[in-house]
Amino acid sequence: xxxxxxxxxxxxxxxxxxxxxxxxxxxxxxxDRDHPANFGRLCVKxxxxxxxxxxxxxxxxxxxxxxxxxxxTALDAVAERLAATRQAHGDGAVAAYLSGQxxxxxxxxxxxxxxxxxxxxxxxxxxxxxxxxxxxxxxxALGADAVPCSYEDLEEAELVVLVGSNLAWNHPxxxxxxxxxxxxxxxxxxxxxxxxxxxSCEIADLYLGLAPGSDARLFNGLLAFMADRGRLDRVYVxxxxxxxxxxxxxxxxxxxxxxxxxxxxxxxPEALQTFYYWFASxxxxxxxxxxxxxxxxxxxDKCNAIxxxxxxxxxxxxxxxxxxxxxxxxNAMGGREVGGLANQLAAHMDYDSPGALDRVSRFWATETxxxxxxEGPGHKAVALFEAIERGEVRALWVMATNPAVSLPEAxxxxxxxxxxxxxxVSECMANTDLxxxxxxxxxxSSWSEKDGTVTNSERRLxxxxxxxxxxxxxxxxxxxxxxxxxxxxxxxxxxxxxxxEIFDEHxxxxxxxxxxxxxxxxxxxxxxxxxxxxDRAGYDALxxxxxxxxxxxPHGTARLFEDGRFATPSxxxxxxxxxxxxxxxxxxAMRPLRLNTGRVRDQWHTMSRTGRAPRLMNHRAxxxxxxxxxxxxxxxxxxxxxxxxxxxxxxxLGRVRLAKGQRRGEVFVxxxxxxxxxxxxxxxxxxxxxxxxxxxxxxxxxxxxxxxxLPLGWEATLLVxxxxxxxxxxxxxxxxxxxxxxxxxxxxxxxxxxxxxxxASLDDWLTRLSSWxxxxxxxxxxDPTDGRLRAAGVxxxxxxxxxxxxxxxxxxxxxxxxxxxxxAARGEALAEGQRRRLLAGCDSGEADAGPxxxxxxxxxxxxxxxxxxxxxxxxxxxxxxxxxxxxxxxCIPELxxxxxxxxxxxxxxxxVDQKLEKQAL
Numbered sequence: 001x002x003x004x005x006x007x008x009x010x011x012x013x014x015x016x017x018x019x020x021x022x023x024x025x026x027x028x029x030x031x032d033r034d035h036p037a038n039f040g041r042l043c044v045k046x047x048x049x050x051x052x053x054x055x056x057x058x059x060x061x062x063x064x065x066x067x068x069x070x071x072x073t074a075l076d077a078v079a080e081r082l083a084a085t086r087q088a089h090g091d092g093a094v095a096a097y098l099s100g101q102x103x104x105x106x107x108x109x110x111x112x113x114x115x116x117x118x119x120x121x122x123x124x125x126x127x128x129x130x131x132x133x134x135x136x137x138x139x140x141a142l143g144a145d146a147v148p149c150s151y152e153d154l155e156e157a158e159l160v161v162l163v164g165s166n167l168a169w170n171h172p173x174x175x176x177x178x179x180x181x182x183x184x185x186x187x188x189x190x191x192x193x194x195x196x197x198x199x200s201c202e203i204a205d206l207y208l209g210l211a212p213g214s215d216a217r218l219f220n221g222l223l224a225f226m227a228d229r230g231r232l233d234r235v236y237v238x239x240x241x242x243x244x245x246x247x248x249x250x251x252x253x254x255x256x257x258x259x260x261x262x263x264x265x266x267x268x269p270e271a272l273q274t275f276y277y278w279f280a281s282x283x284x285x286x287x288x289x290x291x292x293x294x295x296x297x298x299x300x301d302k303c304n305a306i307x308x309x310x311x312x313x314x315x316x317x318x319x320x321x322x323x324x325x326x327x328x329x330x331n332a333m334g335g336r337e338v339g340g341l342a343n344q345l346a347a348h349m350d351y352d353s354p355g356a357l358d359r360v361s362r363f364w365a366t367e368t369x370x371x372x373x374x375e376g377p378g379h380k381a382v383a384l385f386e387a388i389e390r391g392e393v394r395a396l397w398v399m400a401t402n403p404a405v406s407l408p409e410a411x412x413x414x415x416x417x418x419x420x421x422x423x424x425v426s427e428c429m430a431n432t433d434l435x436x437x438x439x440x441x442x443x444x445s446s447w448s449e450k451d452g453t454v455t456n457s458e459r460r461l462x463x464x465x466x467x468x469x470x471x472x473x474x475x476x477x478x479x480x481x482x483x484x485x486x487x488x489x490x491x492x493x494x495x496x497x498x499x500x501e502i503f504d505e506h507x508x509x510x511x512x513x514x515x516x517x518x519x520x521x522x523x524x525x526x527x528x529x530x531x532x533x534x535d536r537a538g539y540d541a542l543x544x545x546x547x548x549x550x551x552x553x554p555h556g557t558a559r560l561f562e563d564g565r566f567a568t569p570s571x572x573x574x575x576x577x578x579x580x581x582x583x584x585x586x587x588x589a590m591r592p593l594r595l596n597t598g599r600v601r602d603q604w605h606t607m608s609r610t611g612r613a614p615r616l617m618n619h620r621a622x623x624x625x626x627x628x629x630x631x632x633x634x635x636x637x638x639x640x641x642x643x644x645x646x647x648x649x650x651x652x653l654g655r656v657r658l659a660k661g662q663r664r665g666e667v668f669v670x671x672x673x674x675x676x677x678x679x680x681x682x683x684x685x686x687x688x689x690x691x692x693x694x695x696x697x698x699x700x701x702x703x704x705x706x707x708x709x710l711p712l713g714w715e716a717t718l719l720v721x722x723x724x725x726x727x728x729x730x731x732x733x734x735x736x737x738x739x740x741x742x743x744x745x746x747x748x749x750x751x752x753x754x755x756x757x758x759x760a761s762l763d764d765w766l767t768r769l770s771s772w773x774x775x776x777x778x779x780x781x782x783d784p785t786d787g788r789l790r791a792a793g794v795x796x797x798x799x800x801x802x803x804x805x806x807x808x809x810x811x812x813x814x815x816x817x818x819x820x821x822x823x824a825a826r827g828e829a830l831a832e833g834q835r836r837r838l839l840a841g842c843d844s845g846e847a848d849a850g851p852x853x854x855x856x857x858x859x860x861x862x863x864x865x866x867x868x869x870x871x872x873x874x875x876x877x878x879x880x881x882x883x884x885x886x887x888x889x890x891c892i893p894e895l896x897x898x899x900x901x902x903x904x905x906x907x908x909x910x911x912v913d914q915k916l917e918k919q920a921l
Contacts, residue, residue, distance in 0.1 A: 005032055006465040007454055008046045009101065009447040010604045012327030013037055013174050014456025015046055016544070019448075021467050026050045026448055036544055037151065037456055043172035043888045044602055044616065044855040049447070051613040053468075059430045059443035060472025071473060075480075078397075078440055079487035081422050085395040086118065091374070093394045095122035095384055098340055099401035100130075100329025103452030103464055105502040106477035107331070108338040109494065110399065111346060113481055115339065116364045116371040117490045121351075121378030122393060124342040126401045127332040128381040132695035133294040134325035135336060137303025140694075141311065141574050143567030144348060144525040145336055148560040149286060149322040150458045150546065155181040156320030158284040161191045161275075163215065163306065164292020164701075168199035169601040171290075171326055171457075172890045179203050179889070191275055193218070194292060195596065196626075196668060197661025199893030206274055209663060211266040212594050213702055215293055216580040219305035220251035221261035222276050226313060228256075231280035233314030240564040241311050243575035250577035279309065284320035291328060291598065295700040297584040297690045304576040311573050317561035327457040334455040337526055338506060342384070342696075343377040347510045348526035351376050355513075363512050366492045380696030382407060382689050389416035397424040399477055400444065402606045404433040405674045408698045409649040410684030426477055429608040433675045433682075443474040447609075450476065452499045453542070459557075461528070462544045478502060500539035507532035511550060525567040530554050583702030584690035585648070593631070594666040595647065595703030597683050601890055602855050603672045611677060614743045618852035618860075622738040622749055623654040623681035626668040627707065632658055635707045640809060642710040642736055642751055645669065647703055650685025653678070653710060653736050667707060678738040679731065710736060713753025714787060717811055719802040720773070721745050721821055730772050742814070744822035749808060765789050765805065775800040781839055790839045797829030799838065812841035853898070854884035854891045864895065868902045875899070 001022040008015040016035020020028045029049045033040035062074030069077075085093050096114045098107060114123040135145045142148070151174065154160060160178060167175040182188045182203055192204040195212045210218060226232050227248055237244050254260070258276075262269040279285055287310065293302045307323045315321040327333055339346035349356035357373055364371045379387050385407060387393040396417075407413045417423055417437035425438040428446035435441060451466035470476070478499060485494035496502050511529020530549040534542065545556040566573045587594060602616040610616045625643055627635075637643050637656050645652040645667065652669060662668060673681035690699040712735060725746050731737050736751040762782045769777050773793055780791035789805035799820040804811060820834065830838070837843060850861035859882045872878050875895050879886040885895050 001027070004465050004467045005035075005463075006467065007330070007462045008042070008049065009330050009609075010045050011171050012329060012332060012457040013171050014330060014454060014458075014460060014462055015042055015173055016462065017042070017046065017049065019050070019467055024468060026053055026467060035462070037458070037460060037462070038173045038177075041173045041176055041888065043890050045604060045610060046173075047856065047888060048610075048613045048616055051615070052609045053448055054612075055471040057430050057612065058446070058471050058474065059427055059441065060474055062443060062473065063438075063441040065439060071475070071483075074440060074442060075483045075487060078424055078442075078484050081440075082118070082395055082484070083488060085422060089394055091119035091372075092122060092378075093392065094118055094120045095379070095388075095393045095395070096124075096397045096399070097381070097384065097401065097403060098123065098125040098335065098399050100125065100127050100332035100335055101400040102335065102477060103331060103450055103454060103499070104334035104338060104506065105452040105499040106399070106481070107335045107340050108346075108502055108506045109478045109481045109496070111339045112364060113485050113490070113494070115345065116360070116373060117369070117485065117488070117493065119372040119374055121342060121374035121376060122384055122387070123340070123378060124381045124384055125335050125340045126381070126403070126406060127329065127335055128341065128695075128697060129406060129700065130291055130294060130328035130697075131325070131332050131336070132341065132380070132697040133296070133299030133692050134289075134303055135341070136300040136692075136695040137307060138325070140300070140576055141304055141307045142561070143569075143573075146525050146560055146567060147325055147333075147457065147459055148316055149324040150558045151177065152558070153286050153320050153322060153324070154178050154288070156284060157188065157286040158282045158320065159189050159191070159278050159286070161193065161279070161285065161287040162200055162204075163193040163287060163289045164294070165288055165290035165326060166194065166196075166198040166200050166598065167288065167326070168202065168890070168893050170328075170599050172601070172888065174326070175200065176889045189278055191278065195663050195666060199601075199897075202893035202896055206271060206278075208265075208267055208271060208275060211264075211663075212596065212666065213296065213298075213583040214265040214580070215302045216298060216305045216578050217254070217261060217264050219302070219309055220254065220578055220580060221256050221258075221272075222279060222309050223247065223305070223312060224251045224256035225258075225276040226280045226309065229280060232312050236314030236564070237312060240566070241573045241575060242570070243577070244312060246577045247308050247312070247575035250579055253579065280313070283313075283315060284318060285310070285313075285315045286320060286322055286324050288324045288326055290326045292701060294325075294697060296697075296702060297692055297699040298581040299692045299697050300694040301576070301578045301581070305578045308575045308578065311575055317559065317564060319559070322559075325457075330456070331454040333457065333459065334453065334461075337455060337510075342380050345373070347506070347512075348524045359513055360509070363509050364493060369490060369493050371493075380691075382691055382698055383696065385413045385416050388420050391419075394420065395422040395424070396420055397426070398434060399426040400428075402432050402434050402608075402674070404437065405606050405682050405684055406671070407684055408687035408689040408700065410682055411649045413684070426480060428474065431676050432606070432608055442480055443472065444480065445470040445474050445476045449474070452478075453503060455547075459546045460544050461531075461542070461547065463540070463542045465540075498536065500534065500536050503539060504532055504534060523567070525560070584699055585688050585702050585704045587704050591646065591704040591706045592665070593705050593707055595645070595686055595705045596666060596668045597671050597687075597700050597703070598668065600670045600672065603670070605672065606674045607672050607677060611741060614741050615852070615855050615858055617740050619855055620670065620851070621740045623652070623670065623673040623678050624657045625652070625654040625707065626657045626659045626662050628662045628664050628666070629658045629660065631664060631667070631707070632656055636709055637707070640807070642712060642715070644708055644710045645686060645705045646708075647686025647705045648688035650682070651680055652683060652686050653680045667705065673738075676739070679734065679736055681738070710751070711755050712736070712751045713755055714805060715749075715751045715807050716803060716805045717808055718748040718750060719745055719814065719817055719821070720748070721800050721824060724773060724775070724801060733768070742818045742821070744818050744825060747814065762789065765791070769793075769803065773801055779835075779838055790841075792838045794830070794835070794838075798824035798827070799830060800824060802838065802841065804841070814841070816842045853894050854882070856887035856891075857883040859884040861898070864898055865902065868899055873899055873903070
């Protein structure tokens with residue numbers, strides 16, 4: 001066995017991972033104690049990385065027009081069809097859509113091919129959906145896409161403001177780092193600003209549940225508050241910042257009294273005043289913001305409203321101070337460094353950067369090849385698919401992302417993909433929604449096989465080290481792109497044999513004609529020229545380091561702008577005048593509810609990897625709709641009832657979750673479910689394609705929807721051996737279905753029928769089961785009064801499937817049944833006692849464990865509630881009894897909520913008992 005140090009492929013924290021490899025198998029993973037991003041911590045997704053591997057479900061051979069072919073044929077087809085498209089329709093008819101899942105080296109080669117040699121500007125990335133507004137805000141204010149902070153600033157701050165960020169779920173390791181820092185420093189305050197009460201509120205000293213979309217109004221009010229009370233840093237502003245008067249004039253166009261701002265933001269004036277006073281009176285303030293700010297039709301202005309307050313107060317360039325945009329994807333920043341956005345060239349040079357076109361062209365030129373760079377920016381993500389729909393873009397190459405799910409108006413995007421003459425998809429997984437639209441499919445390597453670098457949210461480059469060979473004929477993305485480039489006649493410019501060579505070229509370009517000392521024309525803050533010239537051994541041994549890395553900073557740079565010099569031509573930062581705007585997606589009588597979207601704790605993006613780990617599926621096993629109890633009552637819905645949301649471009653089916661932390665008139669849905677895991681649970685179809693005018697980022701946090709019941713006659717749970725799933729014919733008959741992987745099989749939640757049909761008869765269900773499954777029912781029992789049914793299929797003494805007709809709340813614990821499926825897979829027959837207990841589904845008749853709360857130790861809600869009722873009324877006591885909360889800590893906020901709910905329930909019962917006693921007297 002040997003160990004490999006690498007990085008986690010999920011969120012932008014960029015955790016270091018130590019992986020144990022034995023006989024070409026990844027056996028376990030743990031946190032890297034020496035990595036400065038996480039110091040050994042891992043969240044549950046990271047600690048389950050080795051469970052998401054294996055050849056099953058992977059793409060292993062290229063396909064052209066639905067037929068498996070060898071690589072020579074596939075690469076020839078890509079090159080020939082791209083060349084034919086350019087010849088017939090011009091360079092601009094070709095486009096690429098990339099992903100923050102790619103390594104920097106993959107990204108660099110793709111950007112170089114499309115912009116430098118195919119001559120098309122139409123290369124964009126799914127980072128457009130999450131980080132584009134943060135990028136635009138930084139560039140407008142600071143002169144560069146440069147996060148000024150480091151993670152250690154969270155530990156040195158006096159005040160940390162979480163705004164539009166559920167850090168506890170979306171960046172769990174960073175949240176635990178902040179939580180620990182707060183415990184060590186009782187003087188630190190944390191403010192959470194979010195329309196929803198989330199698990200991040202567990203450490204909040206103050207929670208502001210503002211109205212969706214009112215963030216700019218809130219921070220404009222803060223800027224005015226600081227000015228009115230003499231809390232601006234006039235010395236810092238005079239020496240380093242322009243635009244204060246204009247920014248204040250814009251803020252003062254509205255009534256900036258506490259009462260007026262509080263009314264517009266739907267906040268308590270006293271709570272608002274507390275936040276304003278804390279921010280204004282502290283110097284060491286970090287504002288940590290994410291998608292709740294960015295994913296708006298005015299996201300860039302919201303980012304600048306936050307940055308304005310930091311600049312005007314001098315709260316930047318100091319330990320524990322700065323506006324800190326936390327990145328969504330593991331390499332979203334690395335993709336921006338190489339030019340992965342449609343308005344960029346490369347190495348933080350834009351089309352409008354003085355001399356950039358000539359500089360990049362000269363750098364990429366070879367002895368016989370001269371690049372043909374486009375003159376201006378290309379289509380950003382949403383506009384790119386609109387251009388496909390119009391027929392202007394006729395060839396699209398998608399790498400490591402799933403636009404058929406993630407973009408707004410997703411059904412319209414699918415229609416555009418269906419009519420596009422050439423769709424090429426580089427993908428590692430065999431089942432994604434996008435592959436149905438692919439003419440050419442190229443099997444790519446995945447996390448455990450990739451070799452290169454990534455950059456996390458604090459500008460830290462880390463080595464991603466491959467541990468395993470790619471399965472079958474899968475290949476690295478940089479190799480695939482380079483092979484196509486050679487066939488197109490650009491081999492001299494793409495003669496790479498190892499990612500170290502690509503990284504060296506990228507590092508050299510970052511320092512090419514980049515005079516950091518003079519900071520004159522062409523100066524770019526992004527500079528890793530100090531890492532150029534590394535040999536293979538030096539590249540392999542590269543330790544995590546923050547850019548800039550150059551002659552002036554050979555060991556990297558932890559914090560930017562400490563000298564008050566910014567990356568603008570004048571060297572001074574800019575305050576921007578911001579006029580608050582509400583959400584572009586208007587509510588009306590047909591769609592009266594405001595929709596919010598986001599991630600859940602244990603899943604990543606479209607679940608193509610995390611969905612392979614059964615223990616990650618049980619915290620939130622099905623698509624859901626989080627709604628306030630009173631809104632659910634108005635819609636005629638109860639907790640755990642199936643419901644339908646109707647939105648801009650489609651509908652969404654999910655199970656209702658009642659949440660008092662949800663504001664009235666608003667609902668929340670997760671972003672993860674696709675057609676691979678459920679029927680009509682793609683959140684992209686609920687959103688209209690309203691864009692930020694500066695960044696092009698779509699408004700994904702402010703949809704408009706209608707909520708209502710899903711009419712049904714029955715619900716059922718079907719457990720099947722994996723080999724019986726196949727085409728899963730029950731999907732066609734069910735009005736709703738959700739697929740939930742188990743350790744040894746699959747669980748399907750099904751619902752269908754008409755409400756007025758009454759309970760289906762036993763004969764009807766036996767007929768249905770016979771049509772669904774090749775193994776006939778062997779055992780069954782039924783209650784004809786309410787339609788309840790349990791049945792099992794047994795073949796050669798082995799359990800092959802199990803069914804319960806009834807709501808999932810009536811399920812037994814499913815672990816026992818999953819173990820029987822495992823025995824069947826090994827060819828072991830049921831023992832006589834086990835066969836008698838099949839319909840009960842368990843040894844002792846215990847109920848289902850409920851939603852999984854602690855994924856690390858597989859502890860369900862029912863066991864936790866029972867322990868609380870038994871006297872374990874602290875997180876520590878629960879950890880001692882059940883081990884929950886003792887590993888990654890992600891479940892601690894939920895444990896605290898369950899403890900509080902139990903205490904409230906006991907208090908209610910006590911009040912009822914007292915009332916009954918008084919009545920008896």
